[in-house]
Amino acid sequence: MQITITDVRKRYGDVVALDGPSFEIPSGSTYGVLGTNGAGKTTLFELLVGHDRPDEGRIEVGGLDVAAAGHRVRERVAFLPEHAGFPPAMTGREVLDVHARIRGLSARCERIEDALETVGLSEAADRAVAGYSNGMGRRLGLASALLADPPVLVLDEPTAGLDPRGVATFHEIVERIDRETDATVVLSSHALEEVERLCDEVAILDDGRLCAVGSIDDLWTAAGDDVTVEIRPADPAGRPDRPRERLLETVQRYGDVIETDDAIEVVCDRDEAIALCSALDPDLLERFEVREPGLEAAFRAALGTDERDGTNVDPTEVSA
Numbered sequence: 043m044q045i046t047i048t049d050v051r052k053r054y055g056d057v058v059a060l061d062g063p064s065f066e067i068p069s070g071s072t073y074g075v076l077g078t079n080g081a082g083k084t085t086l087f088e089l090l091v092g093h094d095r096p097d098e099g100r101i102e103v104g105g106l107d108v109a110a111a112g113h114r115v116r117e118r119v120a121f122l123p124e125h126a127g128f129p130p131a132m133t134g135r136e137v138l139d140v141h142a143r144i145r146g147l148s149a150r151c152e153r154i155e156d157a158l159e160t161v162g163l164s165e166a167a168d169r170a171v172a173g174y175s176n177g178m179g180r181r182l183g184l185a186s187a188l189l190a191d192p193p194v195l196v197l198d199e200p201t202a203g204l205d206p207r208g209v210a211t212f213h214e215i216v217e218r219i220d221r222e223t224d225a226t227v228v229l230s231s232h233a234l235e236e237v238e239r240l241c242d243e244v245a246i247l248d249d250g251r252l253c254a255v256g257s258i259d260d261l262w263t264a265a266g267d268d269v270t271v272e273i274r275p276a277d278p279a280g281r282p283d284r285p286r287e288r289l290l291e292t293v294q295r296y297g298d299v300i301e302t303d304d305a306i307e308v309v310c311d312r313d314e315a316i317a318l319c320s321a322l323d324p325d326l327l328e329r330f331e332v333r334e335p336g337l338e339a340a341f342r343a344a345l346g347t348d349e350r351d352g353t354n355v356d357p358t359e360v361s362a
């Protein structure tokens with residue numbers, strides 16, 4: 043089911059949570075909404091599932107205006123919120139049974155068994171939710187979302203806070219849903235690898251604005267051929283010669299410099315990277331490594347763009 047987001051604006055008091063993003067999510071795709079903390083992902087999802095209304099603009103699901111269609115949209119869209127809680131004394135199966143009754147679903151038992159099976163909770167279904175791990179709790183939330191066979195599934199940061207095994211399990215489930223159903227899956231994430239693995243297309247939000255939109259291939263193209271040289275300065279303790287500052291002076295001329303807490307990163311072409319690595323004073327650093335271009339570069343390119351006029355920016359047009 044196709045989703046169309048048109049010039050959506052939402053404020054909370056003085057805070058502009060969404061500042062006019064417009065993009066389309068193709069029917070049947072797995073679509074990623076990527077952004078740093080506070081970019082507006084949850085706000086967008088709350089509007090998309092009809093929990094709140096935009097101040098301006100419009101979101102359509104399968105041609106229906108979400109703000110006007112109310113429950114007709116909610117019947118089509120299932121939502122896994124970022125923080126879903128369940129009564130701890132109930133078993134997983136009981137939780138799903140209550141949710142299925144609330145939604146007035148027929149063939150409850152069958153649907154519950156299918157949903158439990160899809161998320162890999164069949165064996166744990168009769169255990170109290172209090173004993174579930176974080177990952178199992180998230181999978182139970184997904185099972186609840188799947189009960190009604192929704193044409194649209196909206197997952198807000200579904201793997202946030204999960205350990206690597208929980209993340210891998212969740213990814214496998216989403217891939218299976220993608221393979222075995224026609225559902226349009228929209229998920230938000232901070233994690234590029236996650237979006238790259240699961241999604242066909244992606245929209246990148248920053249400060250409520252759309253700063254890039256396109257396929258994963260488009261993003262790779264936008265990433266270009268530049269490599270990143272990551273340099274870890276030597277421990278500054280007892281070093282009056284200030285290794286980090288001296289390294290910074292050296293690296294400036296080779297490319298774009300990004301400072302993180304632990305490292306200095308320089309994004310530059312391969313020839314410059316070779317020259318830079320030769321110019322580094324080994325006494326000043328703990329270690330350095332050269333990373334191949336990746337989606338991270340495209341993400342940075344998108345976030346670094348000065349296009350702030352509210353128009354859509356194709357990532358292939360975004361320069362690093």
Ligand SMILES: Nc1ncnc2c1ncn2[C@@H]1O[C@H](COP(=O)(O)OP(=O)(O)OP(=O)(O)O)[C@@H](O)[C@H]1O
Nearest residue numbers: 054057058059077078079080081082083084085086
């Ligand atoms: N109910 C609210 N009241 C006030 N401000 C809000 C509310 N909800 C969101 N905001 C603000 O709107 C902005 C966007 O928040 P939102 O939660 O949509 O971002 P996000 O991309 O989902 O972030 P995160 O990755 O941290 O979950 C933030 O500045 C946030 O503080």
